[in-house]
Amino acid sequence: MASHRKSRTPGARVAGIRTPALATAALTSVALLSQTAGAAPGDDRPSLEEVEKKVGDLYRQAESATEKYNAAKEKTTKQRKQVDTLLDDVAQRTQKLNEARAELGSYAAAQYRTGAGMPDTATFLLAETPQDVFDQRQVLDRMTGRQKAAVDDYVTQQTETMKKRQEATESLRTLTETQGDLKTAKATVQKKLADARELLSELTAEEKARLAAIEKRKQQEAARKAAELARQQAAQEQAEQQEREEAAQQGGGSSEGSGSGSTGSADTPPADSSYAAKAEKALAFARAQIGKPYVWGATGPGSYDCSGLTQAAWKAAGVSLPRTTYDQVNAGTTVPVSQARPGDLVFFYDDVTHVGLYIGNGMMIHAPKPGAYVREESVYYDGESAIHSIVRPA
Numbered sequence: 526m527a528s529h530r531k532s533r534t535p536g537a538r539v540a541g542i543r544t545p546a547l548a549t550a551a552l553t554s555v556a557l558l559s560q561t562a563g564a565a566p567g568d569d570r571p572s573l574e575e576v577e578k579k580v581g582d583l584y585r586q587a588e589s590a591t592e593k594y595n596a597a598k599e600k601t602t603k604q605r606k607q608v609d610t611l612l613d614d615v616a617q618r619t620q621k622l623n624e625a626r627a628e629l630g631s632y633a634a635a636q637y638r639t640g641a642g643m644p645d646t647a648t649f650l651l652a653e654t655p656q657d658v659f660d661q662r663q664v665l666d667r668m669t670g671r672q673k674a675a676v677d678d679y680v681t682q683q684t685e686t687m688k689k690r691q692e693a694t695e696s697l698r699t700l701t702e703t704q705g706d707l708k709t710a711k712a713t714v715q716k717k718l719a720d721a722r723e724l725l726s727e728l729t730a731e732e733k734a735r736l737a738a739i740e741k742r743k744q745q746e747a748a749r750k751a752a753e754l755a756r757q758q759a760a761q762e763q764a765e766q767q768e769r770e771e772a773a774q775q776g777g778g779s780s781e782g783s784g785s786g787s788t789g790s791a792d793t794p795p796a797d798s799s800y801a802a803k804a805e806k807a808l809a810f811a812r813a814q815i816g817k818p819y820v821w822g823a824t825g826p827g828s829y830d831c832s833g834l835t836q837a838a839w840k841a842a843g844v845s846l847p848r849t850t851y852d853q854v855n856a857g858t859t860v861p862v863s864q865a866r867p868g869d870l871v872f873f874y875d876d877v878t879h880v881g882l883y884i885g886n887g888m889m890i891h892a893p894k895p896g897a898y899v900r901e902e903s904v905y906y907d908g909e910s911a912i913h914s915i916v917r918p919a
Contacts, residue, residue: 573732577739580721581907584894587717589878591821591830592849594710598822599848601707604700611693618686625678714821718895747903751887754904757863758886803842803919804868810841811882811890814899819892824848829892829899831880835870838882842868844919850880857918862904865915871904872913883915 571579728736811834820828825837832853836846846853853870854877860869865883871891873879881891884901892899893906904912 573728573735573739576724576728576732577736580724583717583721583724585874585878587714587721587821587895588831589876590710590713590717592832592851592878594707594714594822595830595832596849596851597703597707597710601700601703604696604703608693608696608700611689611696615686615689615693618682618689622682622686625682718821721895744903744906747905747908750905750909751903754862754887755885758865761863800866800868800917800919803839803844804866806842807838807844807868807882808884808890811835811838811884811899814838815890815901817892817899819895819897819899821895831892834890834892834899835880835882839918842919846918850877853880853918854914854916857916860915860917862912862915865904866917868917868919870916870918872916873907873911874913877913 725733814825814829814834814837818828819830821830822833823829824833829837832848832850835853836848839846846856850872854872857870860866865871867883867885869883871881871883871889873881879891881889881902881904883889883904887904888901889904890899890901893902
């Protein structure tokens with residue numbers, strides 16, 4: 526039986542398959558098109574470096590908001606105490622005002638009973654003897670003096686009470702505004718942290734691994750910079766020690782000079798040793814907190830934010846620091862990075878929103894950021910340009 530299918534010509538076969546070179550080109554084009562189509566939806570997705578920068582920015586913004594929260598919280602506490610004091614004062618003054626009012630009422634009643642409001646002629650005619658008139662006038666004169674004092678006291682108490690009531694009202698208004706600032710700062714912190722967590726949650730396992738590798742390289746560079754600073758400080762300390770020894774030798778030419786020189790050299794160390802002793806206590810406290818979590822707004826003992834840790838550390842050494850980084854940066858003497866000593870405060874960023882406690886050799890103890898723990902780290906952990914200033918607090 527004859528086949529009903531139409532036979533193909535060689536030319537048709539060639540046209541369908543084409544040449545090997547053309548077939549390869551066609552397949553390559555299809556592959557590229559498919560890759561392009563698959564990549565199109567992800568064109569707007571940020572690169573890993575952009576994600577890292579964005580997360581870092583969000584953490585810094587959260588820390589900035591945290592310091593504003595700390596400032597508002599501290600201000601709220603002080604204002605609440607002030608309001609309570611004013612309200613207590615108003616209550617006491619109101620009591621005195623009521624007592625003065627009652628005293629005036631007693632004088633008014635006494636005038637009514639004695640007829641103090643009658644004309645002099647009527648008083649004289651109704652009196653049994655002239656002596657009675659004289660005695661009554663003496664009593665009324667004394668009563669008038671006491672009445673005047675009572676009226677003056679009443680007016681004074683009324684004026685002071687009204688003034689204190691106005692102060693209390695104004696303080697309550699300010700307290701309400703500060704509480705609003707506190708609420709806003711808290712919401713800002715929570716929003717920034719939520720955005721950072723969302724960004725990190727969208728990363729794949731491979732991207733997280735790459736991000737960790739980037740972070741490791743940054744830490745290695747930070748460690749290298751810390752070691753370099755440690756060498757510079759050691760060289761500087763050695764040079765200063767040599768200068769002190771040469772000065773001591775030059776001052777030892779005579780017994781009197783030696784005595785004077787030893788006194789002079791003894792005058793300088795006490796200040797240094799005093800600071801070193803306090804710094805040692807602050808550092809001992811800070812080291813004992815290593816491993817505790819960073820929690821924004823926390824001041825211990827179970828968790829800390831950056832300024833809460835430095836405040837608590839120096840408090841253990843008997844030195845009172847303000848609560849926020851904005852105030853702590855002004856609570857001492859600014860020194861160059863090259864002259865940083867253990868116990869100094871290391872501040873970061875142009876807006877002064879982070880702080881750590883210098884421990885020497887280019888290293889510090891700090892509460893880094895949400896999700897991290899109190900730890901030792903290079904002062905160059907976020908680059909050399911991130912360092913704002915070094916402050917010696919005691």
